[in-house]
Amino acid sequence: MTTILQVVPALEAGGVERGTLEIGQAVADAGHRSLVMSAGGRMVPELERQGSEHFAWPIGNKSPWTFRLVRPLRRFLQQQRVDVIDVRSRMPAWVVWRAWSRMPAATRPRLVTSVHGFNSVNRYSEILTRGERVVTVSETLRRFLLEQYPRLDEQRIEVIHRGVDTREYNPGFRPSPSWVAQWEEAFPQLHLRHVLTLPGRITRLKGHFDGLDILQGLLQRSIPAHLLVVGGTDPRKKDYQRELQGRISELGLASHVTFTGQRSDLREILASSNAVLSISSQPESFGRTTLEALSLGRPVLGYDHGGVGEQLAQLLPEGLIPAGHTQRAVERLAEWAKRSPPHPRWPHSWDLDSMCQRTLALYGKIAER
Numbered sequence: 149m150t151t152i153l154q155v156v157p158a159l160e161a162g163g164v165e166r167g168t169l170e171i172g173q174a175v176a177d178a179g180h181r182s183l184v185m186s187a188g189g190r191m192v193p194e195l196e197r198q199g200s201e202h203f204a205w206p207i208g209n210k211s212p213w214t215f216r217l218v219r220p221l222r223r224f225l226q227q228q229r230v231d232v233i234d235v236r237s238r239m240p241a242w243v244v245w246r247a248w249s250r251m252p253a254a255t256r257p258r259l260v261t262s263v264h265g266f267n268s269v270n271r272y273s274e275i276l277t278r279g280e281r282v283v284t285v286s287e288t289l290r291r292f293l294l295e296q297y298p299r300l301d302e303q304r305i306e307v308i309h310r311g312v313d314t315r316e317y318n319p320g321f322r323p324s325p326s327w328v329a330q331w332e333e334a335f336p337q338l339h340l341r342h343v344l345t346l347p348g349r350i351t352r353l354k355g356h357f358d359g360l361d362i363l364q365g366l367l368q369r370s371i372p373a374h375l376l377v378v379g380g381t382d383p384r385k386k387d388y389q390r391e392l393q394g395r396i397s398e399l400g401l402a403s404h405v406t407f408t409g410q411r412s413d414l415r416e417i418l419a420s421s422n423a424v425l426s427i428s429s430q431p432e433s434f435g436r437t438t439l440e441a442l443s444l445g446r447p448v449l450g451y452d453h454g455g456v457g458e459q460l461a462q463l464l465p466e467g468l469i470p471a472g473h474t475q476r477a478v479e480r481l482a483e484w485a486k487r488s489p490p491h492p493r494w495p496h497s498w499d500l501d502s503m504c505q506r507t508l509a510l511y512g513k514i515a516e517r
Contacts, residue, residue: 157208174504319445355427365478380410426450
């Protein structure tokens with residue numbers, strides 16, 4: 149039995165945290181011992197139900213005081229007989245590195261660092277390139293690390309795409325009749341409209357202004373389009389939301405745009421959409437929502453950069469357009485609205501089971517060393 153320790157700042161509801169639970173369950177289901185160290189959070193009960201052990205340490209606090217954990221962590225690794233550490237964030241990586249690097253090479257665990265996003269390029273971020281194996285979630289992120297950190301040996305990098313649970317996300321999924329009834333009652337303005345869903349938090353990076361340009365172009369072509377913005381607003385982004393609302397009023401689009409706020413039923417919303425937009429102004433390292441929509445069989449139009457570009461290139465190349473080319477987006481979406489849209493490739497290999505098995509294989513291989 150192998151003992152795997154994953155280290156993250158906290159277990160709140162986020163992409164990295166969800167992946168931590170998924171890998172933890174896979175480790176436990178395979179008969180190994182799954183440990184997770186974090187400051188805690190809403191997802192801890194679920195983690196423990198799935199068979200992992202949680203250790204509450206404030207290892208993600210961005211403070212010099214956090215380095216007081218180095219010696220206790222070294223003892224912890226020895227006492228728990230940890231075979232592999234997978235650290236998934238920068239501050240925890242610094243603490244882990246200081247503890248790990250001072251252990252005898254013959255007895256210390258193997259070290260994996262996982263990079264999930266385009267972090268700022270500096271010495272603080274460089275710590276995530278020091279693992280004996282460095283996991284990235286996309287080829288784009290792999291290239292980014294090699295370009296920005298020339299001392300990183302490309303042989304140490306392992307690309308393991310994140311995956312979706314195809315039992316939950318597949319073209320055969322249909323929202324329940326009760327959900328449909330409640331949805332139609334809550335949002336009657338969507339009735340008989342061509343719904344374009346733009347999921348994600350209300351931040352400038354998500355491309356809402358491009359979405360408005362696309363919406364306006366479709367309306368000018370007599371397409372009964374409606375832009376559905378699904379995501380919450382950080383209190384710090386209220387000024388941006390006011391700016392966005394001002395632009396909507398200026399363009400006369402108030403009756404064609406709906407903000408749902410944060411929702412827990414995104415799967416049903418995506419499955420009910422005519423098309424999904426992935427038009428972030430900057431490349432995303434992966435883009436899980438895009439993959440969820442594609443797995444549900446929904447056509448996705450997205451900018452050709454980052455992880456989203458990789459997904460569409462394999463699963464729906466018809467959905468790719470150059471970043472910022474909103475007029476081309478209008479032309480493509482208008483064509484889809486007037487004729488049957490293309491169907492994403494199915495089945496595909498970007499699934500949860502493949503992600504977990506590849507990660508377990510990496511752990512097993514490095515532990516054998």
